[in-house]
Amino acid sequence: MVDVVVVGAGNAALCAALAAREHGAEVLVLEKADRSDRGGNTFFTGGGFRFPYTGIDDIKVLMPDLSEQELERIDVGSYPAPAMRSDLKRVTEGAADPAMVDHLVNNAYDTVRWMREVHGQHWVLMYGRQAYEVDGKLRFWGGMITEAVGGGEGLSDGLFQAVERAGIEVRYGMRGTGLLTDEQTGAVTGVQVRTETSIERIEAGAVVLGAGGFESNIEMRTRYLGAGWEFAKVRGTRHNMGDMIKAAIDVGAQSYGHWSGAHAVAWDLNAPPTGNRRIGDLYQKHSYPLGLIVNIDGERFVDEGADLRNYTYAKYGREILKQPLGAAFQLFDQQTVAMLRDEYRIREITKGESDTIEGLAEELGIDAAGLVETVAAYNAACQPGDFNPAVLDGLHTEGIEPPKSNWALPLNQPPYFGVAVTTGLTFTFGGLRIDAKTAQVLDTDDRPMAGLYATGELVGGLFYHNYAGGTGLMSGAVFGRTAGNAAAQTALA
Numbered sequence: 001m002v003d004v005v006v007v008g009a010g011n012a013a014l015c016a017a018l019a020a021r022e023h024g025a026e027v028l029v030l031e032k033a034d035r036s037d038r039g040g041n042t043f044f045t046g047g048g049f050r051f052p053y054t055g056i057d058d059i060k061v062l063m064p065d066l067s068e069q070e071l072e073r074i075d076v077g078s079y080p081a082p083a084m085r086s087d088l089k090r091v092t093e094g095a096a097d098p099a100m101v102d103h104l105v106n107n108a109y110d111t112v113r114w115m116r117e118v119h120g121q122h123w124v125l126m127y128g129r130q131a132y133e134v135d136g137k138l139r140f141w142g143g144m145i146t147e148a149v150g151g152g153e154g155l156s157d158g159l160f161q162a163v164e165r166a167g168i169e170v171r172y173g174m175r176g177t178g179l180l181t182d183e184q185t186g187a188v189t190g191v192q193v194r195t196e197t198s199i200e201r202i203e204a205g206a207v208v209l210g211a212g213g214f215e216s217n218i219e220m221r222t223r224y225l226g227a228g229w230e231f232a233k234v235r236g237t238r239h240n241m242g243d244m245i246k247a248a249i250d251v252g253a254q255s256y257g258h259w260s261g262a263h264a265v266a267w268d269l270n271a272p273p274t275g276n277r278r279i280g281d282l283y284q285k286h287s288y289p290l291g292l293i294v295n296i297d298g299e300r301f302v303d304e305g306a307d308l309r310n311y312t313y314a315k316y317g318r319e320i321l322k323q324p325l326g327a328a329f330q331l332f333d334q335q336t337v338a339m340l341r342d343e344y345r346i347r348e349i350t351k352g353e354s355d356t357i358e359g360l361a362e363e364l365g366i367d368a369a370g371l372v373e374t375v376a377a378y379n380a381a382c383q384p385g386d387f388n389p390a391v392l393d394g395l396h397t398e399g400i401e402p403p404k405s406n407w408a409l410p411l412n413q414p415p416y417f418g419v420a421v422t423t424g425l426t427f428t429f430g431g432l433r434i435d436a437k438t439a440q441v442l443d444t445d446d447r448p449m450a451g452l453y454a455t456g457e458l459v460g461g462l463f464y465h466n467y468a469g470g471t472g473l474m475s476g477a478v479f480g481r482t483a484g485n486a487a488a489q490t491a492l493a
């Protein structure tokens with residue numbers, strides 16, 4: 001019997017394990033994957049974290065090595081807590097659980113500090129992805145400006161190193177399949193796991209679930225997200241099958257959140273069915289606000305400039321899935337090609353280039369007549385104004401549907417460049433209900449379930465319809481730390 005068992009070994013679970021260990025609890029981490037495949041979706045991420053900050057001084061605390069030269073070159077602006085709260089409310093159409101949003105926003109900055117100061121996580125500004133050079137300065141935008149050094153891989157490795165330093169045992173190849181409960185009280189007393197050769201029952205004073213969503217489970221995603229989702233590619237781990245969501249519901253946990261919702265983005269058309277650890281997140285194609293998106297008929301179907309990229313990318317994957325063959329094409333010209341993110345410069349990209357729109361259509365397999373007509377109508381609809389990619393610049397179209405509301409430069413500077421994408425499913429929004437202050441799982445009567453805590457993608461209630469970039473890792477860390485603290489206190493009481 002151990003004090004605290006943590007199921008899963010992504011960012012959320014390992015933050016819980018570290019927090020529980022700080023209380024002196026004996027902690028055991030059970031990871032379904034083998035060691036070589038460990039780390040869940042966290043490994044595949046860009047490592048971007050969203051948290052409120054009041055200005056450069058808050059950032060300097062996290063990155064004390066920022067040089068004077070760097071400081072002169074950058075403008076991080078500020079991202080006050082009310083702005084983060086309102087972004088989370090806005091993108092979720094007001095549906096995000098207010099108590100969870102408050103707990104997240106109130107604890108986010110303190111948690112990234114904790115990760116650095118107590119557990120040695122190094123942070124760096126997101127120069128390549130979240131800053132544009134405007135008037136000689138690199139201006140950061142969009143509320144997510146910080147990433148873990150080494151991206152998702154660096155974050156995952158750093159967390160495993162911290163876990164090792166803390167003396168926490170991690171057992172690999174352990175698939176949680178059920179929860180043990182006390183026959184008299186119903187309290188959760190441990191986890192049932194399946195290994196390659198046996199079934200084991202592991203007893204614990206408290207259990208923290210951090211085993212991800214159900215995005216890799218074809219049956220569950222078709223059942224809950226809807227028809228067509230079986231065809232989506234999975235951006236990350238193949239191990240998140242919803243096992244522990246089902247196990248918790250089986251012993252009385254309450255399901256919560258947007259079960260038919262998911263985070264899904266534009267992802268290379270020829271990417272493999274699940275994530276490739278060498279490529280990581282680079283199959284994503286997130287620079288579409290700088291260009292146009294069309295389907296195979298050459299028709300536009302979303303407002304590419306509706307908002308800053310961080311607030312539209314996670315819902316546009318669903319729109320791509322609705323298009324013929326589930327395919328879409330992002331088109332750029334020489335005005336913006338140099339500004340495209342790093343992911344447009346990998347070898348594993350499905351791309352085309354041409355001096356003419358017809359030629360580009362042919363290269364990418366788009367209906368040429370349709371595309372020529374769309375681009376002509378779009379170019380004619382572009383209004384004059386100043387282009388500034390670091391803010392909502394209001395440079396818009398008039399008289400076309402859908403409009404392009406910002407960054408609407410005409411597509412008229414050849415050679416043209418285009419990429420072919422499909423839907424890349426990141427994670428699912430539905431999950432378990434927790435008490436926001438303790439991360440304790442609630443039962444179907446809203447009562448805390450003794451001995452059971454949860455964090456990360458298997459928790460519902462925070463994300464609905466859409467998502468603000470960098471919130472997944474941040475919320476996993478905040479609620480993971482909360483869950484670890486509470487689980488240790490329970491186990492050691």
Ligand SMILES: Cc1cc2nc3c(=O)[nH]c(=O)nc-3n(C[C@H](O)[C@H](O)[C@H](O)COP(=O)(O)OP(=O)(O)OC[C@H]3O[C@@H](n4cnc5c(N)ncnc54)[C@H](O)[C@@H]3O)c2cc1C
Binds near residue numbers: 044050427456
């Ligand atoms: C390509 C990509 C890029 C992303 N970029 C970002 C980003 O920059 N910023 C951001 O905030 N979010 C990002 N995300 C979302 C991000 O994945 C999550 O926010 C975060 O990593 C989720 O952490 P987690 O610990 O909940 O889940 P995971 O990291 O997926 O961890 C779940 C763990 O549970 C294990 N597991 C699953 N089932 C079982 C079982 N039955 N028994 C035992 N273990 C089990 C898995 O193996 C895994 O170790 C990205 C996701 C992807 C796929």
